Amino acid sequence: MSALSVLYFVLPFPLAFILHDGEEAAVQHRWMNRHGVMLTRRFPKMRWVVGHLRGLDTRAFAIAALEELLVIVLATCYVLIQGSYCMEIWSALFIAFSVHLLVHVCQAVMVRGYVPGLVTSLLLLPYAYFGMESIWYAMSGSEIVLWGTAGIVFMVLNLLFAHRLGQLATRR
Numbered sequence: 001m002s003a004l005s006v007l008y009f010v011l012p013f014p015l016a017f018i019l020h021d022g023e024e025a026a027v028q029h030r031w032m033n034r035h036g037v038m039l040t041r042r043f044p045k046m047r048w049v050v051g052h053l054r055g056l057d058t059r060a061f062a063i064a065a066l067e068e069l070l071v072i073v074l075a076t077c078y079v080l081i082q083g084s085y086c087m088e089i090w091s092a093l094f095i096a097f098s099v100h101l102l103v104h105v106c107q108a109v110m111v112r113g114y115v116p117g118l119v120t121s122l123l124l125l126p127y128a129y130f131g132m133e134s135i136w137y138a139m140s141g142s143e144i145v146l147w148g149t150a151g152i153v154f155m156v157l158n159l160l161f162a163h164r165l166g167q168l169a170t171r172r
Contacts (some may be wrong), residue, residue, distance in 0.1 A: 020120040021065040028116040029058045062164035067162040091135045092151030098128035133161040
């Protein structure tokens with residue numbers, strides 16, 4: 001990975017994540033409580049997701065976000081020490097994060113309004129675009145698909161773990 005790629009994309013990644021998840025953590029619980037009934041009415045197949053997210057208070061969500069941030073910081077440090085497959089591992093996480101930003105935009109279109117994380121998703125889309133372009137120059141298309149799929153699968157599994165961790169840590 002070139003020094004410029006590290007400077008422009010790798011090092012800012014934890015900051016981009018903090019910015020984005022900070023927005024989500026600040027508004028997620030209140031937004032879900034306010035819009036949960038409408039969401040389950042409009043999207044009945046998503047009832048379990050809405051119920052789960054309504055059950056995550058701000059503290060539980062923040063704990064989950066901190067766990068996810070730890071993963072990103074470790075991957076970033078791994079790039080800095082130039083570990084084996086560091087570019088692929090970091091790219092997998094970056095691709096998953098970029099897809100996550102697009103998911104927020106799609107959610108906003110579907111609900112026809114604001115969703116938690118939308119503002120920072122829109123602000124971070126240019127960063128994600130140029131980061132993806134940098135990955136495109138460094139990997140073949142099949143490698144991008146492979147590592148992107150691995151990153152998304154990891155992201156989903158880690159998200160389930162992080163949310164569970166947040167719930168367990170805030171149990172009364």
